[in-house]
Amino acid sequence: MENENNLIDSLLKEHAKNKGVDEKFLSELENKIDAAERGNVIPIDQSSGGSGSSRRGLGLGIGVAACAAFYLAGSTLWKDSSNSEVIALESEAADQQIEDAKNSLPEIQGARYAREDEPKMSNEIKKKPSVLSADKAKAIASRVPSTRDVVDQEMEMQKKEGKDFAATSKDKYLAKEASLRSKSVDKLNEIKGKRQPALLAGKALSEASPIELAASSGFGDSVAEAGLRRGLDERTRQNGMLLGRGRSIEGINAEQYGKLIENDFTAPVDKETKRSTFAIDVDTASYANVRRLITAGNQVPADSVRIEEMINYFDYQYGKPVQNSKHPFAVHVDAAACPWNENNKLVRIALQGKEIIREERPASNVVFLLDVSGSMNRANKLPLLKKSLKYLLEEMSEEDTISIVVYAGASGLVLPATKVDDAGRVMITKAMEKLSAGGSTAGGAGIKLAYKIAQENFIKGGVNRVILATDGDFNVGVSDPDELTDLVKERAGKGVDISVLGFGTGNLNDNMLELITNNGNGNYSYIDTIKEGRKVLLEDMMGTLVTIAKDVKIQVEFNPEKVKEYRLIGYSNRMLPNAAFLDKKADAGEIGAGHRVTAFYEIVPGVALDKSKLDGLRYGAKNKAEVKAKKSTEALKHVDELLFVKLAYKQPEQKVNDESTYLSVALKDNDKAWGQVDDDFKFAASVALFGMVLRDSEHSGDGDLDLVKQLAESGKGADGKGLRTEFIHLVNKMKERKIEKRNR
Amino acid sequence: MMTKVVQNQEMIEREKFSELAREYHGEFLIYARSLTREENTSKDIVQDSFVAAWKNKGKFDVTRDFGSWMRGIIRNKWREYLRKNKRNISLDDEVLESMEAEMRDWQSMRTDGGPSVFMKLESCLSKLPETLLQAVKSFYYEGNSTDEAAEDLSIGGATLRKRLQRARVSLKECVSGGNN
Numbered sequence: 001m002e003n004e005n006n007l008i009d010s011l012l013k014e015h016a017k018n019k020g021v022d023e024k025f026l027s028e029l030e031n032k033i034d035a036a037e038r039g040n041v042i043p044i045d046q047s048s049g050g051s052g053s054s055r056r057g058l059g060l061g062i063g064v065a066a067c068a069a070f071y072l073a074g075s076t077l078w079k080d081s082s083n084s085e086v087i088a089l090e091s092e093a094a095d096q097q098i099e100d101a102k103n104s105l106p107e108i109q110g111a112r113y114a115r116e117d118e119p120k121m122s123n124e125i126k127k128k129p130s131v132l133s134a135d136k137a138k139a140i141a142s143r144v145p146s147t148r149d150v151v152d153q154e155m156e157m158q159k160k161e162g163k164d165f166a167a168t169s170k171d172k173y174l175a176k177e178a179s180l181r182s183k184s185v186d187k188l189n190e191i192k193g194k195r196q197p198a199l200l201a202g203k204a205l206s207e208a209s210p211i212e213l214a215a216s217s218g219f220g221d222s223v224a225e226a227g228l229r230r231g232l233d234e235r236t237r238q239n240g241m242l243l244g245r246g247r248s249i250e251g252i253n254a255e256q257y258g259k260l261i262e263n264d265f266t267a268p269v270d271k272e273t274k275r276s277t278f279a280i281d282v283d284t285a286s287y288a289n290v291r292r293l294i295t296a297g298n299q300v301p302a303d304s305v306r307i308e309e310m311i312n313y314f315d316y317q318y319g320k321p322v323q324n325s326k327h328p329f330a331v332h333v334d335a336a337a338c339p340w341n342e343n344n345k346l347v348r349i350a351l352q353g354k355e356i357i358r359e360e361r362p363a364s365n366v367v368f369l370l371d372v373s374g375s376m377n378r379a380n381k382l383p384l385l386k387k388s389l390k391y392l393l394e395e396m397s398e399e400d401t402i403s404i405v406v407y408a409g410a411s412g413l414v415l416p417a418t419k420v421d422d423a424g425r426v427m428i429t430k431a432m433e434k435l436s437a438g439g440s441t442a443g444g445a446g447i448k449l450a451y452k453i454a455q456e457n458f459i460k461g462g463v464n465r466v467i468l469a470t471d472g473d474f475n476v477g478v479s480d481p482d483e484l485t486d487l488v489k490e491r492a493g494k495g496v497d498i499s500v501l502g503f504g505t506g507n508l509n510d511n512m513l514e515l516i517t518n519n520g521n522g523n524y525s526y527i528d529t530i531k532e533g534r535k536v537l538l539e540d541m542m543g544t545l546v547t548i549a550k551d552v553k554i555q556v557e558f559n560p561e562k563v564k565e566y567r568l569i570g571y572s573n574r575m576l577p578n579a580a581f582l583d584k585k586a587d588a589g590e591i592g593a594g595h596r597v598t599a600f601y602e603i604v605p606g607v608a609l610d611k612s613k614l615d616g617l618r619y620g621a622k623n624k625a626e627v628k629a630k631k632s633t634e635a636l637k638h639v640d641e642l643l644f645v646k647l648a649y650k651q652p653e654q655k656v657n658d659e660s661t662y663l664s665v666a667l668k669d670n671d672k673a674w675g676q677v678d679d680d681f682k683f684a685a686s687v688a689l690f691g692m693v694l695r696d697s698e699h700s701g702d703g704d705l706d707l708v709k710q711l712a713e714s715g716k717g718a719d720g721k722g723l724r725t726e727f728i729h730l731v732n733k734m735k736e737r738k739i740e741k742r743n744r
Numbered sequence: 745m746m747t748k749v750v751q752n753q754e755m756i757e758r759e760k761f762s763e764l765a766r767e768y769h770g771e772f773l774i775y776a777r778s779l780t781r782e783e784n785t786s787k788d789i790v791q792d793s794f795v796a797a798w799k800n801k802g803k804f805d806v807t808r809d810f811g812s813w814m815r816g817i818i819r820n821k822w823r824e825y826l827r828k829n830k831r832n833i834s835l836d837d838e839v840l841e842s843m844e845a846e847m848r849d850w851q852s853m854r855t856d857g858g859p860s861v862f863m864k865l866e867s868c869l870s871k872l873p874e875t876l877l878q879a880v881k882s883f884y885y886e887g888n889s890t891d892e893a894a895e896d897l898s899i900g901g902a903t904l905r906k907r908l909q910r911a912r913v914s915l916k917e918c919v920s921g922g923n924n
Contacts, residue, residue, distance in 0.1 A: 006839075007846055008912045008919070010777040011865060012884040020770040020862035029765055029791045033758075036795045299887050303782075485828070515829070696889050741892060 262697055263572050265565040268558040268608045276568055277555040277576040279588035280351065281306075282543070282595045283517065284536075285502055285526035287313035287687075290694065292528040294730050297737075300694050307570030307691035311598045314687065314723055316680040318352035318596055328548040329353045329591060331665050333645050336672040336681065338602055339711055340689055340703030347601040347667065348681055349556070349645055353548050356593040363399040364463040364545060365417070366392075369450040371470035372435055373408040380528065381504045385469050386432050388501070388533025393428060395541050396420040402428050403453045406435065407446025417457040444484060451487070454496045461653075463545050464496045468516070471504035488516050489587075493656060497590075498522040499544055501536065523592065535721075543592030549649040551588040551660065555581040556601065557644045562669050564606030566643075567699060569688050571599060581648055584660050591649075598684050602699070603642070642669040682715025683724060690731060705735045761801070764810060765794055770862060775815055775847055779822050789825060793817040811851045815844065849920045861919060868918035872911060879907040 268274040286309035321330040330352045338344035376382040404415035415431040418424040450466045517524040525536040580586035648660040690708045692700040716724045776786035850861040882893035894904040
């Protein structure tokens with residue numbers, strides 16, 4: 001690690017960018033302070049911005065009030081919090097819950113490719129409180145809404161405890177465990193904030209080898225557990241920010257943190273690593289944004305390249321769900337030789353959402369929340385937004401209502417809920433024509449108002465959606481971003497979803513916009529041209545408006561007899577802990593009508609099991625004979641499979657506490673050559689590789705722009721909309737740029 | 745924005761605060777970027793921290809150092825951000841402490857009437873050996889990816905990374921190391 005030089009790295013970047021004075025930053029800061037001074041009350045009246053001095057008079061009082069909530073910060077604060085006690089989180093009830101869930105879902109939950117290295121399920125573990133395992137994390141995860149947080153914390157806790165454990169005797173450990181056990185899980189919320197530094201304590205453990213730990217503890221179980229913990233820890237690192245919902249950590253410093261960005265190859269050697277879990281993502285914004293960057297001749301920051309969003313931008317002809325299917329989408333899984341690494345296989349998991357025909361679209365209550373701040377005053381922003389919205393208007397009928405809320409210096413209702421009949425259409429068009437950009441942004445009040453209007457016009461069983469259109473300069477001003485995402489999440493829980501249409505200046509607050517939609521059953525599209533506006537608001541409108549399934553999670557279980565290593569391409573910030581798959585409260589991705597989702601795994605074929613690694617483990621060599629005898633016939637039956645794909649989802653109207661529906665598909669191992677795959681497979685692989693090349697991925701193997709182009713051309717197919725042709729142009733443009741650079 | 749119709753106390757304070765922001769924001773942005781490794785998040789966090797500081801200016805003890813007070817706020821904002829975003833990232837005490845020490849060094853450069861860290865950096869850059877300077881220029885100042893920069897300089901990627909690392913080590917020494 002090169003931690004010490006981080007500051008220099010940042011210093012160089014800052015210097016290169018602004019030479020020390022960032023005027024834009026300063027002017028935004030002034031606006032933020034102004035906004036903070038005005039407080040949370042923003043009048044619903046465009047004209048009442050007020051003069052600087054009067055606002056400040058008001059602001060002072062609010063500022064004082066805010067002091068109460070402010071915690072005094074100082075240079076010693078982080079030290080204090082690092083001393084906080086680590087409290088164990090345990091719950092019998094939670095154990096029981098997960099047990100119930102498992103019993104009801106044998107096929108989904110059951111370890112398909114049973115191995116001797118797996119601890120048996122929790123019955124045994126429950127009797128032995130000393131054993132810490134991933135099952136416990138799972139148990140707790142299912143008990144508390146904020147799964148990720150908890151699982152992460154649990155992992156930290158395990159590390160901490162593991163350290164204590166290594167240093168103390170079994171008896172002492174058991175005593176501690178017993179006393180901690182009595183504390184309620186609810187305690188969790190209290191200590192959330194203090195948890196972070198606990199990781200430090202675990203550091204020693206994660207670096208020590210399991211064998212060393214065993215030697216010092218003299219207690220066999222700890223070895224297996226330490227090994228497991230280590231596996232988890234390793235995996236956390238590999239997955240980057242395990243659950244990072246934003247993308248902020250990615251990419252900026254590819255040199256030092258490149259490994260954190262992408263999912264790395266993982267060997268399916270134990271219970272945790274054998275499974276890979278992620279939330280689906282139907283967003284397409286990243287591709288449109290990358291296209292804009294390349295077309296404009298700009299650099300493409302690795303950060304801006306979200307491979308899954310690039311792949312999912314394109315249309316693929318996946319088989320639709322059969323008529324009257326129980327499930328709202330069809331799942332297709334296939335594999336072939338990997339085009340950029342001939343020794344590997346490329347597995348495609350494809351979801352096709354059911355289509356909803358126009359006549360069957362549920363009545364819609366749509367509230368536009370439009371950014372009319374000064375920065376929107378460019379041809380590719382507000383005017384483009386207005387034109388694009390007309391497409392949507394064409395599709396709406398008298399069953400539907402449209403409301404318009406704007407935000408800038410003040411926020412206000414421009415158009416109350418208006419039926420989209422002939423008279424309404426005129427009113428809506430007029431209201432849109434009148435919009436003009438000006439003033440600074442204060443999205444916080446605007447979004448609250450938009451939700452209020454949506455709630456007032458709520459259509460039961462219909463589509464209730466806020467559509468936020470902004471250039472990404474979504475200055476929340478009055479409330480902090482977290483408050484905003486909480487709001488969005490809460491409203492999604494009440495049935496009002498959100499979609500975000502990004503305009504103009506690219507990456508500016510891409511992260512924030514993505515965060516909003518990730519939290520609010522939404523989708524995020526980026527509109528840079530009228531053509532794109534048409535695609536999002538006309539062609540894909542049904543998918544944008546109508547959700548057919550939510551909290552869609554995919555878990556893939558790899559057969560360690562066939563898979564030596566695997567790697568999920570893209571989705572790096574959509575990774576979930578394995579435990580979240582069965583957790584009905586775990587929030588995940590939504591899929592809209594007719595939407596498609598594609599995910600690729602690259603697989604190194606072979607046998608994953610490194611016997612030497614298992615020797616010291618609980619279910620390692622020692623017990624092998626015994627376990628072999630018991631090895632279930634079930635596992636043998638699946639021996640020719642490469643992997644097993646499981647999906648969890650909820651119906652759009654289901655609540656947080658409702659159980660998910662599950663389905664699964666197995667993939668038999670095959671030796672399909674690359675030439676045998678269909679055009680869609682070829683093209684999607686080309687897009688994936690393009691993303692990897694743009695990200696400067698170390699996993700692109702023999703893949704370069706030439707191969708990207710070759711794959712894209714071979715998979716171009718009919719390309720009715722010209723999107724694939726456009727993609728090939730982009731690739732060419734990148735190639736030219738590369739050549740230019742070389743010649744310079 | 746800054747109409748000076750009513751020159752009351754509040755306005756004067758606000759202007760002073762703006763000056764402070766102008767003076768310090770570069771360093772804070774660097775500091776936040778080192779914590780978050782992400783530009784937009786850093787920007788938000790530093791802005792929010794300034795807002796929090798402004799709101800709580802009554803609590804600031806003038807005998808204390810504004811820089812370290814603000815960095816405390818920035819750290820808390822970052823923790824808050826991590827927590828709210830369910831991120832599992834540890835803030836390593838040792839790293840934080842060494843960063844804090846370095847930041848204080850930078851700051852002292854200015855309060856002693858010396859050059860700000862940016863000027864210091866410029867003078868340090870001019871002292872870098874040519875090969876290292878080229879690497880820094882291509883990667884940091886021309887916005888190339890490491891691969892592009894390597895191609896630019898006709899060297900291997902690993903070599904480039906190594907050079908960048910050596911450049912940073914040397915710059916760190918120079919920037920923090922007094923007048924050499």
